[in-house]
Amino acid sequence: MALLLVAASCTAPPSEVATPSPTAEVPSGGTLRIVMPSDQLAFGKFVVAEGDPASLDPHLDPFSAYDTWELMRCCLTRALLSNNGRSTEEGGARMHPDLASEMPEISADGLSWTFRLKEGLRYGPPLADVEITAPDLIRGFLRLMAPSLAEGSFGRTTYADIVGAQAYLDGEAASISGLESPDQYTLVIRLTRPAGDLGARLAVSLPIPIPPSPLDPQAPFGIADGHDDGYGRFLVSSGPYMFEGSEQLDFTLPPAQQTPVAGLVPGQFINLVRNPSWQAATDALRPARPDRIELKMVPTMDDAVAEIYARRADLLLRWGATGGQIPVEIVNEVRADASLGRVFVDDADFIAGILMNLAEPPFDDIHVRKAVSYVTNRQRIVDLLGGPLVLRVAHHMVPDAMQDNLLVDYRPYPSAGDAGDVAAAMAEMRQSVYDTDGDGMCDAPECRGARALARELEPFPQVGESVRDDLAKIGIEVALEPVPLDDFFAAYDDPSQHVAIYIPLGWSKDALSAANFFAQFYSPTALAETGNGSLVGATSAQLTEWGYEGVEVPNVDARIEACLPLTGTAQFECWAALDQHMMENVVASVSYGAGVGVVLASTRVTGFAWDQLAAAPAFDQIVLDPEP
Numbered sequence: 149m150a151l152l153l154v155a156a157s158c159t160a161p162p163s164e165v166a167t168p169s170p171t172a173e174v175p176s177g178g179t180l181r182i183v184m185p186s187d188q189l190a191f192g193k194f195v196v197a198e199g200d201p202a203s204l205d206p207h208l209d210p211f212s213a214y215d216t217w218e219l220m221r222c223c224l225t226r227a228l229l230s231n232n233g234r235s236t237e238e239g240g241a242r243m244h245p246d247l248a249s250e251m252p253e254i255s256a257d258g259l260s261w262t263f264r265l266k267e268g269l270r271y272g273p274p275l276a277d278v279e280i281t282a283p284d285l286i287r288g289f290l291r292l293m294a295p296s297l298a299e300g301s302f303g304r305t306t307y308a309d310i311v312g313a314q315a316y317l318d319g320e321a322a323s324i325s326g327l328e329s330p331d332q333y334t335l336v337i338r339l340t341r342p343a344g345d346l347g348a349r350l351a352v353s354l355p356i357p358i359p360p361s362p363l364d365p366q367a368p369f370g371i372a373d374g375h376d377d378g379y380g381r382f383l384v385s386s387g388p389y390m391f392e393g394s395e396q397l398d399f400t401l402p403p404a405q406q407t408p409v410a411g412l413v414p415g416q417f418i419n420l421v422r423n424p425s426w427q428a429a430t431d432a433l434r435p436a437r438p439d440r441i442e443l444k445m446v447p448t449m450d451d452a453v454a455e456i457y458a459r460r461a462d463l464l465l466r467w468g469a470t471g472g473q474i475p476v477e478i479v480n481e482v483r484a485d486a487s488l489g490r491v492f493v494d495d496a497d498f499i500a501g502i503l504m505n506l507a508e509p510p511f512d513d514i515h516v517r518k519a520v521s522y523v524t525n526r527q528r529i530v531d532l533l534g535g536p537l538v539l540r541v542a543h544h545m546v547p548d549a550m551q552d553n554l555l556v557d558y559r560p561y562p563s564a565g566d567a568g569d570v571a572a573a574m575a576e577m578r579q580s581v582y583d584t585d586g587d588g589m590c591d592a593p594e595c596r597g598a599r600a601l602a603r604e605l606e607p608f609p610q611v612g613e614s615v616r617d618d619l620a621k622i623g624i625e626v627a628l629e630p631v632p633l634d635d636f637f638a639a640y641d642d643p644s645q646h647v648a649i650y651i652p653l654g655w656s657k658d659a660l661s662a663a664n665f666f667a668q669f670y671s672p673t674a675l676a677e678t679g680n681g682s683l684v685g686a687t688s689a690q691l692t693e694w695g696y697e698g699v700e701v702p703n704v705d706a707r708i709e710a711c712l713p714l715t716g717t718a719q720f721e722c723w724a725a726l727d728q729h730m731m732e733n734v735v736a737s738v739s740y741g742a743g744v745g746v747v748l749a750s751t752r753v754t755g756f757a758w759d760q761l762a763a764a765p766a767f768d769q770i771v772l773d774p775e776p
Contacts, residue, residue, distance in 0.1 A: 175754075178772040180438035183461035185449040186415070203414035204380030206354050207292045218762035220353035222434060222769075223389035223420055223441065228252075228263050228285065228335070230351045230433050231660065233759045233766035235494060236549040240760030241660050242716075243347045246433060247280060247357070247386075251347075258342030258713040265333045269430060271359050272385035272423035273395035275371075278359050280386055282329035284370065288355035289327055291369040295319045297376060306349055306658060311338040322368075342713035345661035351761060352659055357386050362399050374403025381408030388428075388436035388768060389420040417444040436768045453478055456489050456750045462772065463765055464748040473746040476537055482748065490749045492765070493537070494758040497547040498743025500539070500654035502615060506736060507683045507696040508648040509594035510624065515580035516590065517735035518561070523573035523618045526740040527566040529652075532607050532614060539741035541566045546727050547742055549760050550662040552717075554724040560731045573622050589623030596625045598648035601639055604630035612651045640681040643694040650681050656743070660761055662723035666708050670730075682736035702734045 202208040204216050204224075221230060228248045234240040245251055247269065253262040269280040291297065293307065293316060307313055311326025326338035339346065358370040367373035375382055382397060384390075392411030399406065411419035420441040428436065444461075446452050455461035466473040474491070482489045504511045504520065511517055530539045543559050563569035574588025582592040602612030609630045616628050626649060631639075639645045640653075658664050667674070674680045675690065683691070685703045707729065711722035730736060745763055749756065755771025758764075 175771055175774065176435070176437040177439050178774060179440040179442060180463070180767060180770050180772060181455075181461045182441070182443040182463045182465060182767070183452045183455045184443065184445050184465050185452040186445045186447055200414045201378035201381065203378060204383065204412060204418070205378045206356065207294075207297055208378060217353055218759055218764040218767060219418070219420075219443075220356065220387075221351075221759065221762055222387070222767045223436075224383060224385050224387045224391075225353055225356045226269075226280075226386045226431070227353055227356075228265075228350045229347050231759070231761045232433050233757060233761070233769055235758045236553050236760050238757075240758070241549045241552045241720075243351055243660075244433060246351075246431075247285075254715065258344070259339045261337045261339070261346060263335045263337070265335065266430060267333055269386070270425045272390040272425045274397050274399070275359050275384050276425045279332075280357050280359075281332040282335040283332065284357035284359055285335055285355060286324075286327045286329060287358040287360075287368065287370045287372075289324060290316075291358065291372055291379075292355050293317055293324070294369070306352070306354060309340050309343055311340055343663070344711075344713050344715040344719045345659060345663035347715065348659040348661040348663075356383075359384055363402065371399045381412050381414075382406060383409075385423045385426075388423055388426040388431065388434050389441060390423040392419040392421050415445060417442065419443075434768045437771060438767070441767055449475065449478075453748070456748055459750045459752055462750045462752050462770070465764070474537065474748050476535070478748065479537055479746065487751065489751060490753060490756075492747040492749060492756050492758070494745050494747075494763075495547070495549055495760065496743035496745040496763045497549050497657040497660075497760070498654060499542055499545065499547050499739055500652050500741045500743070501542070501545070501737040501739035503650040503653045503681050503737045504735075505643075505646075505648050505681060505683055506701045506734075507643075507686065507691055507694075507699045508598065508646055510580070510582040510590055510592065510598070511648055512699055512701075513580045513582055514733075514735055515576050516582060516624070519573040519576040519580070519590075519622050520619065520624075521561040521731075521735060521738050522563065522576060523568045523570055523622050524738045524740065525566070525568040525614060525618055526738075528614050529611050529740045530566075532610050533741065537744065537746050540744060542739040542742040544727050544731050545737060545739055546662045546665050546723065547657060549660060550657060550665065551724040551727065552720040554720055555727060558728065558731075560728070568618055568621075570621050577622050583623075591623055595623050598624070598626050599646065600626040600628045600649040600651060601636055601647050602628060602630050602651040603636050604632055608651065615649070615651055643681075643683055643686075643690075643696075646695065647681065652740070653681070653737070657763075661719065662727070663712060663719075666704075666711070666723065666726060670704050670736075671708050684734060684736050702736075704730065704734065 206216050226247050229243040230246040231240050247265055248263045249266045265282055270276055271278050295317060304317060310324055312321060312324045315321040316324045328336040358372050360370045361367040361373055372379040391409035393409045422439060452464045456464050479491050482491050504517055506512060526541045530541055533539055544555050548556050577583050577588050577590055578586050582590045582595055584591055602608045612628045616626050619626055639647045640650060655665060669680055670684050675686055683701050685705055686701050691699050707726050711726060714722050747765055752773045753770060754773050757766040757769035759766035
């Protein structure tokens, strides 16, 4: 999970070109050309450094997923389960069988998931005669979580609840005992605890299937063995596309003598062509409309925009959870002149807000916290952080996609123009013990001098000032402290520092489930393992240890444990109910923004789809004008 000190926003204005329905007859073919500016790149092994051998290896960098998930999902690999490559509105938050022939059989206790694989699926060249089987998926897990490779990897946490995973991660076992293949088409995953979000976690293209090595059939990582510095340039496709030149790979040679694919030059370009082994009849999730996909780097954003305007490129991407991917002046220019291109704005599954310490006066009073929720000018914060091309105003704790849009219209603390409602805030404050005379103002001594930390990087001090000014309207005077990032999180992890407010905190998803959000921040282990500046769930003994005498804080452990075993619609509903409970009965934070993804397209793009799983354009579903 990414815990970020940035602000962003969830669902934004709809795309400005009609999106074809998944069942509509739409054109296919052509070359989809994608351009990325190398001077404004975010996370990921494709973009980190020219010549980096770890390019497109999802196992070697904890942030590689931010620019490889879509290339893996749409094009290069298939997973046990996946989504339909569409937005949440079009069912994109729900899982479907992919390599699996049907949804898994889950034991009554929730601890055993059994998958049956489709038979007859084969890898692309040069292993077109090799069938995809259950042991290949186990190899993917083993490499993802290998102690020699997984330092800092998502694999250390994403699948840590598989039986035997910790022993394997610690180097105490040569395999993961909770992964079993009783036959080549069956994979059994045994868990240490019920986890209904496992399906969503399996869909993120991390434990990719790896074929056995023809040089050494016993190699634990199959054909990836010996490529510890990067497997991406040797990856054999299981999806509808493959790297250009894949047929020239030769796995009968020792790894050091193998020549990487010609279609991937790290930091420069990726060329994908159709995988002749893939059959549309076996894959209901990927229409694979373009015949070819080319992704190239250019020096600057100006160069990338010029490529779009000239129709030499079809999509301009700048990946990252922080928003602001396309300069506002470019967006305005295109919106004013449709002949230049098209702009698409979609939900990027990032949430940001203001966190309150529920043990620190006066925020130990729920009426004070509700008053803060009413009085906060969310729109002003969004404007300070870049406006609608960075954020849209958010009203609850979890990105909408994580709850299948069940709370998309939920507004527990509404105000005109999202500018804050001072009257409602004062009415709430009148119910607080810190309003001693009932005038709607916090006037007890505890209302003066509470510590409020804001990251010192611009524009976060201005965000802090906005929050400070809003709180003053209800009598709360905070001591605002702009601090470096390290100091910010040192305080977040140390409750004895008695920080009252953190401005801001943000979160970006790992999988299409709210499970990791609530477990990360509010589960019984959150305080000990990851920090929890709100102190929700802290015991009396812990609070006393940190210097909070005679204080109690809410606890939602039982609610989290009740949601974790559930799957499908039941899990979405359970997390949505917990989100509402948190907003109305706990009030640990004030969410102000949800992140958006901004994509600039050429006029060749006549049909656009947004993949909610990767929070990126669904490359396999882009429809192109056949004219060059």
